[in-house]
Amino acid sequence: MSAASVRFRSTRAEAPSVGLADALRRGLAEDGGLYVPEAFPSVGPADFGAAESLPAVAATLLAPFFRGDVLEAELSAITAEAFDFPVPLKALPAEHDLSVLELFHGPTAAFKDFGARFLAASLARLKPSIDRPLTILVATSGDTGGAVAGAFHGRPGTRVVVLFPKGRVSPRQEAQLTCWDGNVQALSVEGSFDDCQRLVKAAFTNDALKRRFELSSANSINLGRLLPQAAYYAQSSLAVFRRTGKPANYVIPSGNLGNALACIWARTVGLPIGHVHLAHNRNRTVPDYFAAGDWQPRASVATIASAMDVGNPSNMERLRDLVPNLNELKRFVSVDWVDDPVIAERIQTDYRRFGEVWCPHTAVGAEAYERLPAEVRAAGPWVLVGTAHPAKFPETVEPLLGLTLPIPPALEALLALPRRFRVIEPAEAALTQALL
Numbered sequence: 001m002s003a004a005s006v007r008f009r010s011t012r013a014e015a016p017s018v019g020l021a022d023a024l025r026r027g028l029a030e031d032g033g034l035y036v037p038e039a040f041p042s043v044g045p046a047d048f049g050a051a052e053s054l055p056a057v058a059a060t061l062l063a064p065f066f067r068g069d070v071l072e073a074e075l076s077a078i079t080a081e082a083f084d085f086p087v088p089l090k091a092l093p094a095e096h097d098l099s100v101l102e103l104f105h106g107p108t109a110a111f112k113d114f115g116a117r118f119l120a121a122s123l124a125r126l127k128p129s130i131d132r133p134l135t136i137l138v139a140t141s142g143d144t145g146g147a148v149a150g151a152f153h154g155r156p157g158t159r160v161v162v163l164f165p166k167g168r169v170s171p172r173q174e175a176q177l178t179c180w181d182g183n184v185q186a187l188s189v190e191g192s193f194d195d196c197q198r199l200v201k202a203a204f205t206n207d208a209l210k211r212r213f214e215l216s217s218a219n220s221i222n223l224g225r226l227l228p229q230a231a232y233y234a235q236s237s238l239a240v241f242r243r244t245g246k247p248a249n250y251v252i253p254s255g256n257l258g259n260a261l262a263c264i265w266a267r268t269v270g271l272p273i274g275h276v277h278l279a280h281n282r283n284r285t286v287p288d289y290f291a292a293g294d295w296q297p298r299a300s301v302a303t304i305a306s307a308m309d310v311g312n313p314s315n316m317e318r319l320r321d322l323v324p325n326l327n328e329l330k331r332f333v334s335v336d337w338v339d340d341p342v343i344a345e346r347i348q349t350d351y352r353r354f355g356e357v358w359c360p361h362t363a364v365g366a367e368a369y370e371r372l373p374a375e376v377r378a379a380g381p382w383v384l385v386g387t388a389h390p391a392k393f394p395e396t397v398e399p400l401l402g403l404t405l406p407i408p409p410a411l412e413a414l415l416a417l418p419r420r421f422r423v424i425e426p427a428e429a430a431l432t433q434a435l436l
């Protein structure tokens with residue numbers, strides 16, 4: 001492990017580098033860029049000793065990123081507080097070595113709980129400024145908003161404003177976004193996820209808002225979401241490596257590329273990770289980039305894997321910063337995309353084969369895995385990343401399988417609460433008004 005502390009620079013190189021705490025508080029750099037480590041520390045399997053639990057693995061992985069920062073002494077407490085739920089890596093009875101990493105046992109039943117809870121636990125340990133309360137803006141395609149709202153709800157000195165695309169999230173996701181009171185406010189935006197993301201980015205450059213509030217973002221543009229997500233790739237790849245002596249290969253259902261980037265960062269520091277296969281839905285910006293070589297963000301289209309309906313994935317800016325050359329990227333990253341009817345079929349097939357019920361997002365990954373050439377699957381081990389609990393999407397999954405899915409108790413408790421939200425136009429002025 002390297003000894004010097006890590007600083008974070010903007011991908012656009014026009015804002016000063018900052019320490020960890022500042023990067024977490026700001027979310028987005030002043031020049032509109034995203035924070036990335038100036039240099040990656042090196043952390044390999046030998047550094048982890050016998051550590052197995054997620055809090056312990058995370059504390060080792062993230063120690064060099066916290067070194068010298070005001071949060072350094074708090075790291076173990078943060079990982080213990082944030083990661084207090086199970087993260088099973090389950091072997092599947094497939095032809096080749098395949099496991100599913102279930103990332104949906106947190107309070108809002110999707111992987112967004114890891115990043116949201118870690119960010120909240122970190123910010124709660126920084127001294128709040130009394131004259132400008134910390135206002136956290138979060139654009140959500142469905143799962144982030146609930147996770148962030150739940151993680152920050154009731155924490156003094158912070159206010160959370162969630163923007164979600166009206167009518168484009170599942171009813172249970174909407175319930176999780178709008179069931180909060182007190183310091184959490186939900187805005188239903190008459191537009192797409194990309195509109196929500198654009199409004200959040202615009203707020204950061206709005207002088208009137210910056211004078212009144214200390215603004216931060218809890219989207220995966222915030223480092224405090226990405227770093228903790230790297231922890232479950234460290235933990236699962238170590239488990240696979242200890243079992244097989246081989247690096248783990250991952251299939252990752254992707255939208256904004258936060259989850260995939262966390263995996264690639266874990267690989268970059270030295271975890272035993274081989275190939276990373278990105279599984280997208282009909283939003284094909286990334287697949288088209290891999291095929292044609294130019295980056296063409298576009299409007300998103302609605303699919304049944306709605307948390308992945310992103311036409312302008314923001315973390316591509318970080319990925320291209322890390323590996324600017326596409327051919328180099330293709331040496332360890334590949335991509336596929338899956339259309340809605342095939343997602344539905346995959347949910348049915350894998351229920352018959354494995355007895356597993358996938359959420360529509362995980363099913364995109366399961367299909368992308370099946371389409372890999374047999375020799376690539378045989379060369380595993382492979383890990384399919386399970387991103388959400390299927391009970392979040394009963395209107396899609398239950399009719400396909402003809403069954404009623406049991407609801408995780410934490411999710412059931414949220415569904416029972418009353419809904420509160422306000423509808424706004426997809427315009428900067430409407431957001432400014434709602435905030436003031």
Ligand SMILES: *Cc1c(COP(=O)(O)O)cnc(C)c1O
Pocket residue numbers: 110111112142143144220253254255256257258259260307308359361362387388
């Ligand atoms: C957010 C989300 C995704 C996409 O993850 P990104 O980090 O945006 O690529 C996939 N599945 C589910 C269930 C999600 O909530």
